[in-house]
Amino acid sequence: xxxxxNIPVTKIISAACRNFMAFEGLHNFEFDEAISTIVGKNSGxxxxxxVLIKQALDTDIGREWPGKWLVESHDYTESLxxxxxxxxxxxxxxxxxxxxxxxxxxxxxxxxxxxxxxxRDSEGFAYLKKLKPVTLFDTFWRPYKDYTKFNPYNxxxxxxxxxxxxxxxxxxxxxIDALNLLLLAAGSKIxxxxxxxxxxxxxxxxxxxxxxxxxxxxxxxxxxxxxxxLMHAMAIDxxxxxxxxLIDEMETGLSRSGVxxxxxxxxxxxxxxxxQFILTSRFSNGRINPIxxxxxxxxxxxxxxxxxxxxxxxxxxxGKLGAWLSKL
Numbered sequence: 001x002x003x004x005x006n007i008p009v010t011k012i013i014s015a016a017c018r019n020f021m022a023f024e025g026l027h028n029f030e031f032d033e034a035i036s037t038i039v040g041k042n043s044g045x046x047x048x049x050x051v052l053i054k055q056a057l058d059t060d061i062g063r064e065w066p067g068k069w070l071v072e073s074h075d076y077t078e079s080l081x082x083x084x085x086x087x088x089x090x091x092x093x094x095x096x097x098x099x100x101x102x103x104x105x106x107x108x109x110x111x112x113x114x115x116x117x118x119x120r121d122s123e124g125f126a127y128l129k130k131l132k133p134v135t136l137f138d139t140f141w142r143p144y145k146d147y148t149k150f151n152p153y154n155x156x157x158x159x160x161x162x163x164x165x166x167x168x169x170x171x172x173x174x175x176i177d178a179l180n181l182l183l184l185a186a187g188s189k190i191x192x193x194x195x196x197x198x199x200x201x202x203x204x205x206x207x208x209x210x211x212x213x214x215x216x217x218x219x220x221x222x223x224x225x226x227x228x229x230l231m232h233a234m235a236i237d238x239x240x241x242x243x244x245x246l247i248d249e250m251e252t253g254l255s256r257s258g259v260x261x262x263x264x265x266x267x268x269x270x271x272x273x274x275x276q277f278i279l280t281s282r283f284s285n286g287r288i289n290p291i292x293x294x295x296x297x298x299x300x301x302x303x304x305x306x307x308x309x310x311x312x313x314x315x316x317x318x319g320k321l322g323a324w325l326s327k328l
Contacts, residue, residue: 009242018080021048032289040293046280056083134244186265233273247279
């Protein structure tokens with residue numbers, strides 16, 4: 001029997017949760033078929049929504065996330081997550097109850113109407129193992145980690161050679177041409193990337209040619225991140241993979257103009273390869289189909305005997321700030 005995942009997930013329609021991670025109470029989210037941007041402040045719940053999608057489709061009964069499923073500072077005993085998605089040409093509705101560290105109850109409906117198939121618990125988990133996984137990109141704050149290797153002799157980091165498995169840039173002419181078209185259409189200051197010998201060089205729009213490894217961190221991150229997205233998008237067509245791509249913390253360390261290049265590149269990839277991107281951002285201006293998450297955990301302030309007590313997160317005060325607070 002073929003136990004390899006063979007059903008690609010093509011679209012996430014909506015998600016919902018109750019008392020899950022940063023979200024207290026019931027929350028519902030609807031996603032666009034091409035691009036949806038989860039907008040919120042730092043520690044505002046953006047990553048919680050990304051984890052919700054991944055955890056809903058997880059084939060493990062036990063949790064894999066190192067954080068807490070339940071909202072902190074509350075005495076809830078379980079979390080509920082729901083997901084509506086399309087896989088294998090059929091609409092699926094999944095409901096998962098997490099108690100402690102394990103899934104206590106799993107309901108999965110496949111199809112709609114009278115012909116819908118219902119699977120529960122072990123049958124549902126067996127079916128989830130047939131789904132090809134959705135992709136999560138969440139490591140952008142240090143791109144050299146993905147694209148460089150350490151030389152033990154001179155104690156320095158070096159860009160991976162073109163035949164190294166760590167390199168996300170294929171040396172094939174077809175891939176290089178596709179990447180150059182993407183960089184140009186997305187508005188990157190880099191006009192062309194090419195292979196010279198055993199390394200990559202880039203040509204700026206002003207005509208200068210420099211090694212890719214000599215670019216500033218932000219500029220190299222833009223090139224390598226788009227290269228990573230492009231390679232994955234091309235593999236979707238080649239290998240019939242799931243078309244849902246989750247992206248978290250992509251903006252870290254980049255200027256607003258650099259972030260805009262990445263968003264424009266994602267827009268092009270979504271249209272060209274018919275992918276669905278669900279990504280996070282701290283800003284709503286210029287974002288595609290923004291879903292704004294209000295601060296789900298608001299500190300509660302109580303006045304007791306002229307002292308300020310703040311819960312979630314804990315608060316300590318010193319010096320002038322402490323003196324000011326003592327007067328409240």
